[in-house]
Amino acid sequence: MMMDSGQTGGHAIIHHILPRKxxxxRKAAGTAHxxxxxxxxxxxxxxxMSLNSDFNPRRLERYLxxxxxxxxxxxxxxxxxxxxEDVAEKLxxxxAVTMGTDVLVTSAIEQDGYRQILPHIREGQTVALIGSSGVGKSTLINRLIGDELLDTQGLRNDDKGRHTxxxxxxxxxxxxxLVIDTPGMRELGLWDAAGGLDKAFSDLEELSACCKFGDCTHGAEPGCAIRKAIEEGTLSEKRLESYKKLQRELSYSGLNARQLENEKINRMFGGKGETKQAVKHCKEKNNR
Known part of the structure; x- marks a missing residue:
């Protein structure tokens, strides 16, 4: 969006809306679809993501x-x-989560603790800072600007940052x-992000292609390449659980309440002959 305040006393005039590249x-916070x-x-x-109590690899998978x-x-x-005290351990x-993604470690109290970010912000390009409340986004932007333009707050008693x-x-x-500061996100629900999920979990996508069965659920099926990787210690069970959780969430996005209930029933009982009648009964009840 191109804007100009001109001589309008502070009121901006929109001259042109740029196409989105x-x-x-995200899915809107709360229960709204x-x-x-x-x-x-x-x-x-x-x-x-801060290196104190906010550190969460599973949340990072979601953001990626x-x-x-x-x-x-x-x-x-x-x-x-x-x-x-254990930066190397957390890195x-x-x-496995940040494959092919640059990872920068910063500290706001050090004079040059932010300079490694500068090569990623070139003239004429726009960057956005996202993350949970209190991870230091506003402090980081103040360092980049060279002025205390944004309010910041210290840690709470539980070592978590404050929402500023x-x-x-x-x-x-x-x-x-150009840099965009965004409010801290308490929720980051997936919305039509199938391509991003495949990219963020490309290691699991590659492994699943080697499974014996094309419709492998990576549970108890024989010849599951993902289960083999977990047994050999080259893949964590938590990463697989996170992948499945995000897949389920993605399948629910955009559904209304009735569709959402039907989808959950299908996931719970679908394909099991002894429960097909129960599924049919539940769907009929939901559709009345």
């Missing part, structure tokens, strides 16, 4: 899935390194790049 979308656009025309998304689907390039930014724990940003803002950086 990328769009970061609708999408919410977080930002559009982003070149790079900084997925911010949505980011890959958006058409933007993800970069993982681990903040608050000064509060972590090792997300190696309440709206999305676009800032011009000294190097000519």
């Amino acid at each position: 990328s769009v970061f979308i 609708r999408e919410q656009v977080i930002a559009a025309n982003i070149d790079t998304v900084f997925i911010c 899935s949505v980011c890959w689907d958006s058409g933007s390039m993800p970069v993982v930014v681990l903040t608050k390194a000064d509060l972590c 090792s724990s997300i190696e 940003t309440t709206r999305r803002e676009l800032f011009l950086l000294p190097n000519g790049g």
Whole structure:
């Protein structure tokens, strides 16, 4: 969107709406079945996660899935390194999650603790910072701008950050790049992100292609390549569980309450001969 305040006393005039080349979308928070656009025309998304109590590899898988689907390039930014005593261990724990994605470690209390981010923000390009509340997004933007433009707050007693940003803002950086600050996300539901999920879990996609059966559920089937990888220790059970959870969630997105209930019934009982009648009964009841 191209805008100009001109001589209108601060009121902006929209001259042209740019076509979208990328769009970061999540399922709207709460029970509503609708999408919410977080930002559009982003070149790079900084997925911010602090190295204290906010650190969560499973959440990072979710963020990467949505980011890959958006058409933007993800970069993982681990903040608050000064509060972590085992940085190397935590980096090792997300190696399988961040395959092919740059991972940057930052610390706001160090004078140059943010400079490694600068090469990822080039003149004329737009980046967005996303992540949970209190991971240090606003502090990081203040460092990039070189001024305390955004309010920041300290940690709570439980070592978690406080929710500070309440709206999305676009800032011009000294190097000519643009950065979007977004409010902390308590929820990041998937919305039509199948392509991003496949990209974020490309290791499982490659393994599943080697399973004996094309419709393998990676449970008790013989010749399951994924179960073999878990037994050999090259793949974690938690990563498989996360993949299945996100697949289920993706299949539910966009469904109304009745469709959602039918889908859950199908997943619980579908394909089992002894329960087909029960499924039929439940569906008939839901459709009355």
